[in-house]
Amino acid sequence: MSSSELMHTQFLSSLFDAALDVAQPNKCIPRHxxxxxxxxxxxxxxxxxxxxxxxxxxxxxxxxxxxxxxxxxxxxxxxxxxxxxxxxxxxxxxxxxxxxxxxxxxxxxxxxxxxxxxxxxxxxxxxxxxxxxxxxxxxxxxxxxxxxxxxxxxxxxxxxxxxxxxxxxxxxxxxxxxxxxxxxxxxxxxxxxxxxxxxxxxxxxxxxxxxxxxxxxxxxxxxxxxxxxxxxxxxxxxxxxxxxxxxxxxxxxxxTPQMALEAAAKRAKNLGIKSLILGDSIEGEAREVGKVMAGIAKQVRTFKQPIEPPCVLLSGGETTVTIKGNGVGGRNVEYLLSLAIQLAGEKGISAIACDTDGVDGAAELAGALMTDKTLELAEQKSIKPSDYLDNNDAHTFFSKLGISIDTGPTLTNVNDFRAIFIDK
The missing domain is CATH 3.40.50.10180 (Glycerate kinase, MOFRL-like N-terminal domain)
Incomplete structure (x- = not known):
């Protein structure tokens, strides 16, 4: 992983950590x-x-x-x-x-x-x-x-x-x-x-x-x-x-999911990166949401709309996966794989998608990360992304590339967390 990829993934992981931290029961219970x-x-x-x-x-x-x-x-x-x-x-x-x-x-x-x-x-x-x-x-x-x-x-x-x-x-x-x-x-x-x-x-x-x-x-x-x-x-x-x-x-x-997104936005601001919260209740088929998010990310990258890069797009909610293949599903990784395929290696765009409870679908994994090198890495390993998406097996795809996220039990649950970082 290059130094820029590492910087991007560390930044995205930091935002996820901030989202988890604000929703920890020991932070919330005493106030209520x-x-x-x-x-x-x-x-x-x-x-x-x-x-x-x-x-x-x-x-x-x-x-x-x-x-x-x-x-x-x-x-x-x-x-x-x-x-x-x-x-x-x-x-x-x-x-x-x-x-x-x-x-x-x-x-x-x-x-x-x-x-x-x-x-x-x-x-x-x-x-x-x-x-x-x-x-x-x-x-x-x-x-x-x-x-x-x-x-x-x-x-x-x-x-x-x-x-x-x-x-x-x-x-x-x-x-x-x-x-x-x-x-x-x-x-x-x-x-x-x-x-x-x-x-x-x-x-x-x-x-x-x-x-x-x-x-x-x-x-x-x-x-x-x-x-x-x-x-x-x-x-x-x-x-x-x-x-x-x-x-x-x-x-x-x-x-709530909105609290988690706001905490991530605050962390991004402290790190000098603008953010845009797209919504805390985005639903629909995970792969279709991935396509839509890819379109928004390309608009930001190419036309600097609706926000100028460098920036991060934040969203939450609960997408769905209609399982037709033999994979274990996982709405966050299916979204992320669809996003990666649609972006097709677009330079300067990285993303994270995780379930805040630490379990995405039937896999004991929270989610995964992707960068503009993810599809290139898959090609080097003779892994065809579309095959894994068609089989609802995105967890295996990201695991083979070594970019899955395994948090273990997070002890909270404020739905899905998605962030797309777009460099200038």
Missing amino acids: LPTKTSGKTIVIGAGKASAAMAKALEESWDGPLTGTVVTRYGYAVKCDHIKILEAAHPVPDENGLNAAYAILDEVSGLSEEDQVIVLISGGGSALMPCPVDGVSLKEKQEINQALLKCGANIVEMNTVRRHLSKIKGGQLAAACFPAKVMTLLISDVPGDDLPSIASGPTVGDTTTCADALTIIDKYSIPISDTVRANLQAGNYETIKPDDPILKNCENHLIA
Whole structure:
């Protein structure tokens, strides 16, 4: 790697580090502690950041508390008073089911004097499965896998998940009633849509069983006759926003994709580089977003519009990958490979794309980097980029070139982070 490539990649990695740092639970939790009540304080939660959130809460809380949270395998953080459970993500498993029941047990029989602090972050949908009557864990797993592969966006996926659960769509808050409930959320969804963060276990849901069935049919998701009949009859309905059972509930966003992008922009400014935030909620097929971003980068490089280089273009959100090949997917690397192909070695342009939770798709990798030499390097190794894109196997492409990013568990999750550096 040349000195200029190294400088570019180090700069981009520094921006990613800044985005991760601002969303760390130990930075966010202390600023959002609830007022103590005269009763018990119970802590529950689910998500890839939930264990780190629980640890930060314990360190900041002055008084007794107990509880249970569930996080992804490998994401546990030791706590003194809060039990940390681990389960599978993105496809739920038996441990997740047991964790959901343990969390419901924690909040049973509470009084108006008690309070529940709920710690929610991305991944909570899969980590806290609690299927409705007539749905087995196996069927829930199969539906979840089908949703992950079909190209549905996160709002669509979570609409279905809410209506096949006893705990999502405000139902966890209902289980806490009449206790006071404060939910602290780290957002990983476009637009910070509260019902979509971990499928909104403490948030009223405006969608219906009919909406869920429409999505199932749109993507031809296989379901049993029992599930279809119950959805058609409205038997799996969620808690609605105006339900009095939610009157004691508060929800607070403590870290968001926009905060991460702003932190990266601040880091760039401190390093003397202008930035332009293109959006925190960009969606669509990853490869198509890559094409669009390549067009914007070329406009900047050639015509100095809408910003003059040297500069960095920042974006977040959650793209999708419709898996048709044999690869493991990964929306960030599929975006990045598409971007590289469209740029075709355009001089002075480098980029990074990573999932802030450290896991992009089914691979234990956060994402990857690319420079204007990436395609040249691939050609030297007789690696054809288009073959890997067609096979939804971008992780293998970048791994073979040695430019994958492996962060391990980041203990937070504010969706995808993308940055394109354009030199003058």
